[in-house]
Amino acid sequence: MKASTIAEREARGRAAREHSKRSSHRAVGELRRDPIELLKESSAGRVENLVPLRYGRMAVSPFTFFRGSAILQAHDLSKVHDSGLSIPICGDGHLMNFGGFATPERQLIFDLNDFDEVSVGPFEWDLKRLTASFVVAARHMRLSRGTAESLVMTAVNSYRDRMAQYAQRGALELWYDRITFDHMAETALTPERRRAVRRAMERAASRTHESLLEKMASHDGDRWTINDAPPALFHVLGATTLFTPEESEAFRKGNVDKMVEHMWADYRKTMSHDRRELLDHFTMQDIVFKVVGVGSVGTRCLVALLVDHMNKPLFLQLKEARPSVIARFHKSPAVKHEGERVVYGQRMLQAASDIFLGWATGPLGRHFYARQLRDMKLSANIELFDSDLLDGYAGLCGWIMARAHAKASGQAIEISSYIGRGEQFAEALTGYAMSYADQVEQDYDVFMKACRAGKLEARTDEDMAADFRV
Structure with a gap:
């Protein structure tokens, strides 16, 4: 042409x-x-x-x-x-x-x-x-x-x-x-x-994963646990959860660990080979619900804490991706996965994007995208x-x-x-x-x-x- x-x-x-x-x-x-x-x-x-x-x-x-x-x-x-x-x-x-x-x-x-x-x-x-x-x-x-x-x-x-x-x-x-x-x-x-x-x-x-670890988590000699700080941070099935009993029961029945495992496998597939290799150096320690922003409050946002063999941390945010309000009011190309939409859009519009960007389908079929929680x-x-x-x-x-x-x-x-x-x-x-x-x-x-x-x-x-x- x-x-x-x-x-x-x-x-x-x-x-x-x-x-x-x-x-x-x-x-x-x-x-x-x-x-x-x-x-x-x-x-x-x-x-x-x-x-x-x-x-x-x-x-x-x-x-x-x-x-x-x-x-x-x-x-x-x-x-x-x-x-x-x-x-x-x-x-x-x-x-x-x-x-x-x-x-x-x-x-x-x-x-x-x-x-x-x-x-x-x-x-x-x-x-x-x-x-x-x-x-x-x-x-x-x-x-x-x-x-x-x-x-x-x-x-x-x-x-x-x-x-x-x-x-x-x-x-x-x-x-x-x-x-x-x-x-x-x-x-x-x-x-x-x-x-x-x-x-x-x-x-x-100075705003690194290591500085964040000291503020957000505790170590019991075996593994790291993120501290609950409701309403901003809480474990989905913990004593301070803000999920309704019905929502909590759905997670209990579905086995949260299995849900996270499936979601994690889905996320890994969206990453390039070298990023997957890097991610595999880390092991999951804990995962909590985090309340973020103003407009995003109430959407599902999870924070996962991982550590490598030297006990150095990596915090990843897995955030629910809902349909764009722009797409609702302007005829836009059809979207198969809302998390993929966010990741592709970020990669196109940003000059340089997070190396851990990816997407996954989470519990109950909801769409998520992943990125580092805070890195400088x-x-x-x-x-x-x-x-x-x-x-x-x-x-x-x-x-x-x-x-x-x-x-x-x-x-x-x-x-x-x-x-x-x-x-x-x-x-x-x-x-x-x-x-x-x-x-x-x-x-x-x-x-x-x-x-x-x-x-x-x-x-x-x-x-x-x-x-x-x-």
Whole structure:
């Protein structure tokens, strides 16, 4: 098949403006939906006793509510015209889903780090999720309207400029491109900020499996056991389990050890030969349930502790992969295994992925994916950011998203041509983000009224932890 010329691909990008003008992305659309019903739908099938904790974490602020309600924005985005430029997207690229972690070569890079909602969708859906998150966060931090608008302009123009650069690169150049902390410090930060980044890198370097072992587990002279810390960590059949008696009985009847054994064998099959050999150096010590994040609360997430012959630990997280909210509201390719979808999406969008990434079918036919629990990981604490640092972070997020989209799609030329060189697209997304932040606040008010009226039960971590204190 004859390959398209660069000129033809640029023309395709510009032609997409006829389908959806850049100025049209300002629209939020006429939203007639009940946010409570959509949230209940997204809670269906989760661990019943953890759904109140999910709502409790979402109730903290409009920003935590936004983080936990990806289903609402996916629904809302499907009600307005899109660009027609569909590519692999993160699906939940809000500002807290970026972070630092170590590559297999032990180099610290900054990248997207959550792919539960990864799917094929319009490229701008990721940008709309990102920009709305900056406005909702800015309001939470009581920053001015002008500051919020500036953050969106910074993020989108950074995406535009980087995408234009990636449109000039070859396929291998894109594949090998990594945004290391060193590169980030040299190109995007002032001298003062570089010092802060260096300190962060030092902290990240200390976040290893060995440091985690000392905090999370105990040794009885024979084997390691992960300590229960409900509601965050508990053994499925232990005294502090948050599973209902019916759920616990299903695991008891099915023999948990046998279930884990089958799941482990399934996971190993998805790994390359050398990674399987490496994994076989470790023996299983213990496995517990872990409550994670905001939007993921109530989904099944297991943490396995393994050790090698030198008693050096490896913590693996086996997380339930549910259908993507993007796929629900945008026609995407059929998926055979949700865990495989997450792993493939992560490998495509990230510059370098965890060597232990894999997937498996778990108890009762649920889909899971596996990765290391924590390996030199670092996330931004935006509560401590001033407006100057937040602006730098917005530019960094735009850069990372452009790199991810360019690598995963091979459509940097088309996307760059669609956006153009001016600020029309950024101005439209600024209007969108400001309006959508209003919608988030309205939905949050409806949500809080439902909690107060008892239509939804919301409990804090402290409330639930108190249930286990003697």
